[in-house]
């Protein structure tokens with residue numbers, strides 16, 4: 383049996399270290415010794431969300447009258463005296479009726495001819511308003527209101543919307559009762575389309591997709607079957623330079639705009655035509671590895687045959703768990719050409 387001599391051990395250990403890091407390192411390992419655990423006080427300052435069941439809501443109270451003082455000093459300049467201003471942001475108040483308070487559905491949302499959608503028309507849970515005002519308003523000085531001021535200013539908004547009377551005091555103990563008066567409390571639906579159909583109303587149009595999580599025998603991978611039409615690709619100018627070159631959303635060139643396209647390398651054009659560029663960037667990972675990474679990985683090896691087979695048959699595990707779908711429609715000669723082109727650094731010109 384092969385045994386390490388003492389002299390060999392350190393050399394072996396050193397050689398192993400980079401390998402282990404390369405294959406098994408997690409983010410935490412890479413940054414060990416950097417940072418410290420958050421203190422309970424830090425977590426408390428950050429953990430301020432109030433949920434629809436009011437979990438997380440701090441104790442406190444505020445009256446409509448106190449709320450008017452807060453509103454006029456800190457909110458009315460942007461949102462208008464009655465929450466009606468449409469310049470800094472869409473109106474907060476308006477468009478709801480006593481009947482909506484009874485039914486929990488805002489009738490004006492179902493009309494095509496009603497101008498605009500105010501906050502109170504749309505919002506279904508009072509916790510959202512409490513949470514949002516508490517964390518984000520006033521816009522120019524977020525998180526400066528005391529809890530009681532948030533209760534008060536919210537009571538005032540509810541009074542402007544004729545949900546609570548002038549002498550009302552909103553508190554953590556009665557907020558659940560007020561929730562039962564929210565005009566659009568029953569108006570949140572999931573079964574509707576992203577875009578309105580002929581009716582002009584999203585709620586009247588059935589959902590675009592029915593998405594059920596697949597747990598067994600799932601289809602191997604998504605196939606890009608449609609892209610933005612040309613006019614939409616270019617309607618905001620050349621998108622790619624308007625995005626950061628990293629992160630989830632990187633933008634793309636005006637792919638559909640044939641006009642300003644420079645002459646491309648024929649293999650680049652073949653890759654584009656074969657749909658490879660939907661998943662592979664030339665210089666960056668998209669769904670699959672960037673072609674530059676593939677070229678680097680197999681530098682100095684004769685990997686052509688293996689990679690042609692991989693492209694044709696698909697597979698996963700070399701670059702991560704995301705599978706590459708088999709490219710069944712691709713001609714053998716095209717697969718050969720593409721792999722050679724990729725291994726030569728995927729030149730675009």
Ligand code: HEC
Pocket residue numbers: 452453456457458459460461470471474500501511514515519520521522527535
């Ligand atoms: C300097 C201007 C300004 C001030 C002052 C201001 N707001 Fe706002 N408010 C905004 C803007 C802008 C938005 C939209 C922000 C966004 O969507 O990112 C907004 C959004 C809101 C919303 C959410 C509306 C929605 O439908 O998403 C509420 C509620 C709100 N403000 C309440 C208040 C209250 C209460 C105050 C006073 C404590 C206040 N605002 C002060 C500018 C302001």
Ligand code: HEC
Pocket residue numbers: 603604605606653656657658659660661662669670671676689692693697698699700701702703704705706707709712720721724
């Ligand atoms: C739907 C997305 C998708 C499309 C379309 C796609 N690929 Fe891939 N490709 C992947 C993924 C994901 C991987 C990584 C697979 C892995 O980890 O083994 C990959 C890996 C590769 C590799 C490296 C294989 C390895 O084992 O190192 C090559 C080469 C490659 N693709 C070429 C192509 C070519 C050429 C086309 C067009 C004919 C194409 N791909 C189309 C997703 C895609």
